[in-house]
Amino acid sequence: MVISVASGQGGTGKTLVATSLALSLSADSKVQLLDCDVEEPNDHVFLRPEIAGSKAVSILVPRVDEAKCTYCGKCAQVCAYHATAVLGNHVLTFPQLCHGCGACCYLCPEKAITEESRQIGVVEWGHSDALGFVQGRLAVGEAMAPPVIRKVKEYANKDDTVIIIDVPPGTSCPVVEAIKGSDLCLLVTEPTPFGLNDLALAVETVRKLGIACGVVLNRVGVGDNKVEEYCEQESIPILLTIPLDMEIARLYSRGIALVAGIPLSKSSFLQLFDKIAEIIDERSRSPER
Amino acid sequence: MKEVVVLSGKGGTGKTTIVGSLAALVERKVLADCDVDAADLHLLLSPAERQQNEFWSGQVAHIDAERCNGCGLCQELCRFNAIKDFRIDAVSCEGCGFCSHVCPTEAISMKENMAGYWYISDTRYGPLVHARLGIAQENSGKLVAVVRQQARHIAEEGGFEYIISDGPPGIGCPVISSLSGAGLALLVTEPSLSGMHDLERVLGVCRHFGVPAMVCINKYDLNEENTRQIESQCLSQGVKVVGRVPFDNVVTESIVQGVPLVEYSNGNVTREIEGMWRRLLMILTKGGKT
Numbered sequence: 001m002v003i004s005v006a007s008g009q010g011g012t013g014k015t016l017v018a019t020s021l022a023l024s025l026s027a028d029s030k031v032q033l034l035d036c037d038v039e040e041p042n043d044h045v046f047l048r049p050e051i052a053g054s055k056a057v058s059i060l061v062p063r064v065d066e067a068k069c070t071y072c073g074k075c076a077q078v079c080a081y082h083a084t085a086v087l088g089n090h091v092l093t094f095p096q097l098c099h100g101c102g103a104c105c106y107l108c109p110e111k112a113i114t115e116e117s118r119q120i121g122v123v124e125w126g127h128s129d130a131l132g133f134v135q136g137r138l139a140v141g142e143a144m145a146p147p148v149i150r151k152v153k154e155y156a157n158k159d160d161t162v163i164i165i166d167v168p169p170g171t172s173c174p175v176v177e178a179i180k181g182s183d184l185c186l187l188v189t190e191p192t193p194f195g196l197n198d199l200a201l202a203v204e205t206v207r208k209l210g211i212a213c214g215v216v217l218n219r220v221g222v223g224d225n226k227v228e229e230y231c232e233q234e235s236i237p238i239l240l241t242i243p244l245d246m247e248i249a250r251l252y253s254r255g256i257a258l259v260a261g262i263p264l265s266k267s268s269f270l271q272l273f274d275k276i277a278e279i280i281d282e283r284s285r286s287p288e289r
Numbered sequence: 290m291k292e293v294v295v296l297s298g299k300g301g302t303g304k305t306t307i308v309g310s311l312a313a314l315v316e317r318k319v320l321a322d323c324d325v326d327a328a329d330l331h332l333l334l335s336p337a338e339r340q341q342n343e344f345w346s347g348q349v350a351h352i353d354a355e356r357c358n359g360c361g362l363c364q365e366l367c368r369f370n371a372i373k374d375f376r377i378d379a380v381s382c383e384g385c386g387f388c389s390h391v392c393p394t395e396a397i398s399m400k401e402n403m404a405g406y407w408y409i410s411d412t413r414y415g416p417l418v419h420a421r422l423g424i425a426q427e428n429s430g431k432l433v434a435v436v437r438q439q440a441r442h443i444a445e446e447g448g449f450e451y452i453i454s455d456g457p458p459g460i461g462c463p464v465i466s467s468l469s470g471a472g473l474a475l476l477v478t479e480p481s482l483s484g485m486h487d488l489e490r491v492l493g494v495c496r497h498f499g500v501p502a503m504v505c506i507n508k509y510d511l512n513e514e515n516t517r518q519i520e521s522q523c524l525s526q527g528v529k530v531v532g533r534v535p536f537d538n539v540v541t542e543s544i545v546q547g548v549p550l551v552e553y554s555n556g557n558v559t560r561e562i563e564g565m566w567r568r569l570l571m572i573l574t575k576g577g578k579t
Contacts, residue, residue, distance in 0.1 A: 008327040010300005010458040015483065039459035040298050040490060042483040080348065080386050101368055101385035140493035143430065143462035169300040169458050170326035173427045176380055192544045194305065198327040204424045209380065222541040246511075249536075253512035255482035 002156075002163045003276055004182040006206075008198025010169035012188045013218040013242065016252060018166040019046040020259040022131055024269035030161040032132035036178035037168040038121060038148040041135045046257040047128035054124040057136065057151045058117035059100035059144070064091045068112035075104035075113060096143070121148040125155055132157065145174040153181075162273075171205045179211060183280045186239070188216045191223030196230055203234065212283050214239040214276065221245075237279070240272045290444050291472040291573055292437075292452040294323065294500075298487030300458035302479045303507040306540055308455040309333035309549040310562045312414040318451035320412070321440040322419040323467040325405065325432045330455045333549050336410030336417050344407055344420065344435060346428040348384040348399040350377045356396035363388035363397060380425050404428055407435055409443070414549075416443050429457070430466035437467070451573075460494045468494065473573065474502040475531070480515035488519070492528065503572070505532035505565055529572070532565030534558055 005018040014037070022033040035043040062075065062084060073086040083098040084091065095118050105113040121138045136152040138145050145168065156163050167178040167185075179185050185206045189195040199215070206213045214237045217227060221244035231238050242248070242258075251261035259266045293311075295304045308330055312320055322330040350371070352363075357375050364372045367388055371381035389397040404427070407420035418440045420432050440452050456467040468474060474495050478488040488504070495502040504523050509516040516533070523530050535557055543553035551559045 009329070010297075010302075010327075012301055039461045039464075040483075040487040042299070042486060045482045045486060078386065078390050080384055099383055099385060101383065101387050102366070103385055103387035103390060106366065106387070107390055138461060140460060140490055141465075141497035143465050145459075145461045170429075171424055172326045172422055172429045172463075173425070174459075174461065175326075176425045180380075192541055193332045193547060194329045194544055197329055197332060201327055201424065208425050222538045222545075224545050249511055252483075253479070253481035253515060 001277070001280060002165065002182045004165040004167050004179040004185045005188060006167035006175060006179055006185055006202055007169055007188045008171055008202040009189065009194055012190050012195060013216070014166055014188050015042045015046065016218070016258055017186060017188050017216050018164055019043055019257045020265065021269050021272060022164045023257055023259050024266045025162055025273055026129065026131035030157070030159070031164065032134065032157050032161050033164045033166065034152050034156060035135035035166045036149045036152050037166050038136035038138045038145050038152065039168060041137055043133070043166050044135055045255040047131065047133060049126045049128040049133040051124050051126040053126070054122055056119045057121040057123055057148045058119045059098065059147050060102060060115035061095040061098045061100060061118045062093050062104050062113045063116045064093065065112045065114070066091065068110045070110055072109065075108055078103045078107050099144070100147070120144060123148070123151045123155065132161065146177040149174060149177040171201045175205060176209065179206065180209060182211050184212045184214065184276050186216055186276070187213055188218055189227055190219045191217060191225065191227045193226070196227050199227060200230065203236065212279055214279060216240045216242070218242045219244040237275070239275045240268060290450060290452065292454065293473045293475055293569070294454045294456050294467050294471040295475045295477060296456040296464060296468065296491055297458060297477045298460060298491035299478070299484050302477045302484055303534070303540070304477050305329045305333065305455055306544070306550055307475070307477050307505060307562065308453060310551040311453050311566060312412070313549040313551050314563060314566045315451055315453060317449050318415055318453050319440045319444045319449050320415060320417040321436050321452055321454035322417065323433045323436055323454045323463065324457040325420040325422045325429050325436065325463065326457060328419050328421060331410070331417070331419055332547055333544070334412040334414060334417055335547065336412045336419070338408055338410045340409040342407050343403055344405040344432050345401055346404040346431050347402045348386065349379050349382050349402050350384070350386070350388050351398050351400050352377055353396045353398070356394045358394050360393060362391055362393065366391060383427065405432055407432065407439065409439065415449070418443065430462040433463045433466040460490050464491070464494060465498065468500055469498050471500050474500050475505060475569070476502055477505045477507050478519065479508050480506060480512040480519060482515070485515060485519055492526070503529045503531045503569065505534065506530060507534045508536040509533040510535045531568045532561060534561045
């Protein structure tokens with residue numbers, strides 16, 4: 001079972017939900033937490049995992065052998081990202097723009113292009129007590145998060161482990177890469193106009209991918225009730241509410257997971273999981289998805 | 290003309306609240322919302338849309354089933370797993386066009402992709418350039434570039450002194466696009482271990498692209514020990530802390546009312562943001578003379 005934890009707006013509590021859900025379940029079942037927020041991975045702050053290994057994440061970029069190159073310009077012509085250019089008797093490559101599609105190398109008539117690895121990040125794995133843990137980190141100054149996210153997801157266990165994915169904020173390609181293939185996506189939001197606006201965008205994203213979703217409403221107490229109204233209108237279940245509580249905020253600031261700081265909250269996360277399992281089960285039995 | 294971009298690394302630290310307040314405080318400026326994935330600034334500024342423009346960017350492969358002979362070469366070569374059973378998964382397709390170049394029966398063509406909209410609007414605080422990236426689209430960095438280009442154009446034409454832009458969270462493509470070549474980055478952080486970790490990374494991005502950075506610690510009283518640590522780390526790196534804003538529910542109330550915080554309240558939070566802008570202004574104008 002794959003559960004992703006996302007939100008349009010940042011800072012609504014994805015990390016809080018992902019870490020506490022994972023920790024609550026890991027006492028009795030096999031659970032693995034994948035931190036796919038590779039631009040700003042924070043789950044490790046709360047889990048303090050023992051890192052068992054790491055591997056560079058690279059993409060393949062072209063390397064031109066000028067001895068073989070006839071400056072025909074084919075590579076520049078086929079590159080959709082303008083990552084190669086031919087000027088007279090010079091070939092220039094711009095590795096930062098390259099998406100690593102491999103077209104230039106394959107299509108070069110002189111076989112003058114080979115591919116070499118360029119590191120854009122790292123993937124690390126380990127565990128925090130019984131909880132399996134994988135995270136990706138995009139290198140500072142690098143633009144492309146999706147290849148790092150893809151690599152993190154390759155480390156997901158293929159057996160009956162419950163996989164929980166912490167997703168980056170937003171609605172664009174890194175989010176899609178992270179939530180693709182999930183059985184359910186939890187959308188964490190807060191009861192404000194910002195929370196509502198970005199929740200609606202996140203809902204559109206998961207619907208486009210055909211993924212079931214449920215809402216976690218965080219910091220209930222200030223704000224308005226428009227998110228509840230929206231969820232009712234759109235028939236999206238609110239699976240958990242978390243109150244606005246300075247104690248929760250202070251625990252968070254010190255890097256303490258909610259279920260570690262307030263052990264009583266564990267039952268809420270176990271209930272959340274039961275509701276998720278029920279939705280996934282229902283969906284798998286209904287003929288149309 | 291000076292461009293100030295507000296970033297944070299971690300989301301939800303208060304970028305939009307700060308930019309909304311600067312909208313009300315700063316004179317002679319153009320506003321830009323560079324968070325094209327999940328734009329929120331318009332919710333505080335009640336913009337009247339003057340112009341809507343389509344944003345065409347990138348391409349998506351399309352397979353003509355009648356010409357396809359099922360050889361499978363495209364599927365074998367695609368590195369983005371975007372072709373399954375001789376059909377393109379438009380969400381996974383990165384528009385590289387490799388498949389279209391190699392298809393032996395020329396069954397694959399590349400179609401232009403409408404990836405979102407950008408807008409020029411009037412607000413009572415000045416012109417606002419904002420955008421909406423289509424759901425699940427790529428090229429957010431390019432759309433950010435369009436927003437900034439338009440904001441600069443308006444600022445030059447109208448003789449505006451400042452561009453204040455609300456940046457996206459993270460450190461990747463749209464952040465780099467918001468930051469490169471800007472005059473100053475104002476980094477809004479919070480005194481949580483996550484916020485501090487993320488601040489470190491976004492400071493790294495500012496250094497990488499040579500943009501001077503200043504820090505605002507929002508909700509500083511949530512954990513004063515962490516706040517002191519941020520201050521000492523900034524000091525050791527030569528980064529100025531220009532604002533310390535206390536936690537107050539009045540911030541959420543102002544968002545619910547849909548008005549910039551400094552117009553909603555004249556309490557401590559507002560006074561601190563006003564003080565921060567005075568300090569920033571001194572730095573910006575001094576910088577201009579040298």
